[in-house]
Amino acid sequence: MSSFAEKLKKAVSISRPIFWLGPPAAYAVGLALGGTMRGPFETWEMLLLAFPLSFLLYGINDIYDFESDKKNPRKGGLWGVRLEEKDIPWVKKTAFLFAAAMFVTGFSTLNPLHMLFTVLGLSIVYFYSAPPVRLKSIPVIDSLANGGYLYICFGLGCSLSGSTLFLHPYVVLGALCVSAGHALGTIMDYDSDKSMGERTFATVLGIRATALFAFVIFAISLLVFLNSGYHSFIGLVAGSFATLLSAFVLLSPKPENAKLAFKALIAFGLVVAYFYLLKYVVFGQWFGDFSEEELSQVRILWGG
CATH class of the missing domain: 1.20.120.1780 (UbiA prenyltransferase)
Structure with missing residues (x-):
């Protein structure tokens, strides 16, 4: 198996495919209730919320949990793979590229609400696992952050029309x-x-x-x-x-x-x-x- 094929296979495992559907579904509901019809932009942004967003979230998580994952009995199957030290550089680069694509896409609308949700979404994804904030280590907030993750995806779809239905x-x-x-x-x-x-x-x-x-x-x-x-x-x-x-x-x-x-x-x-x-x-x-x-x-x- 080629190096690219191996990385692609591992990237899919890192992203936990079972969780790909939630963010695009929340976005689609936000679009519908906000009154925005499908177009090339909406399709592109929704696709970014599937594999790319999941890879970004769980890739960052796996980088910062690298040491603890070595003894984590839950790792594997639905819960991703254990990273090797050689994986960290390419996972970081790929996560950065996906984050940049989401940032540019969100800001290309010049819609203040949509831009705000883009920043909030990327912030939660990063600081959920990354120090010094590491939301996943703050009891109660860890669970609220997970709800906020899908709430922001809904807000991204809803805000394209200027709707404040997210409130x-x-x-x-x-x-x-x-x-x-x-x-x-x-x-x-x-x-x-x-x-x-x-x-x-x-x-x-x-x-x-x-x-x-x-x-x-x-x-x-x-x-x-x-x-x-x-x-x-x-x-x-x-x-x-x-x-x-x-x-x-x-x-x-x-x-x-x-x-x-x-x-x-x-x-x-x-x-x-x-x-x-x-x-x-x-x-x-x-x-x-x-x-x-x-x-x-x-x-x-x-x-x-």
């Missing part, structure tokens, strides 16, 4: 649900993180407190959804499923239960995301083929 309470609550899911993930990794001295939501505040945080966020979101007047079977199932899973972990606060709950949430989220990606993006016109019933429900949800 809507439902959007903020959606980001908090991502944070709640991440919090459950820190319970899943409790034993290995504790043994390596990692400071996470669960290792610092405890498993039960972390599960309570997730449960409260999911339960509030479900109640808000039920009272919103928006009728969606998938939304109802998603809210109920997340609330029940977090309640299960709260009642039986063990890492193995959190692992089961976390994996179930990821699997459910991927199925739903791929369904909507195929329905509205691949085979549709960026949500433009909503039925009249769906459109009326969306207007109710967003107060239109």
Whole structure:
């Protein structure tokens, strides 16, 4: 295998392909609700939020976790590969090129809101793992930063039209649900993180407190959804499923239960995301083929 092919294979593993879909999906929803139709620019920026953004986020993470990853039992499979010392220079260069492409793309719009979200997004991606800030080592903030990651992708899409819909309470609550899911993930990794001295939501505040945080966020979101007047079977199932899973972990606060709950949430989220990606993006016109019933429900949800 050629050197380039080896690096490409490793780059894909570093980027954790299972997480490629989330940022482009959040961006696409932001585009749709902000009223921006698909064009070459939007397609290009959305593609940057798939493999390039994931490589940037996890590449920086793997560089700064180089020493701890040597004894990390979770490394491999869905959670990337262990970098070798020889990998660090090319990973740094590739990450810089992707960051530069995102920066130039965002600033080419000359849209102040879009430029702000570009800067915020790149800052979170870098400082999540890099010292001296290292957000992933600040309990609670580590989970909030994960929700903020997708919130900013939504804001990038939404802001292209000048819309401030990213300030809507439902959007903020959606980001908090991502944070709640991440919090459950820190319970899943409790034993290995504790043994390596990692400071996470669960290792610092405890498993039960972390599960309570997730449960409260999911339960509030479900109640808000039920009272919103928006009728969606998938939304109802998603809210109920997340609330029940977090309640299960709260009642039986063990890492193995959190692992089961976390994996179930990821699997459910991927199925739903791929369904909507195929329905509205691949085979549709960026949500433009909503039925009249769906459109009326969306207007109710967003107060239109």
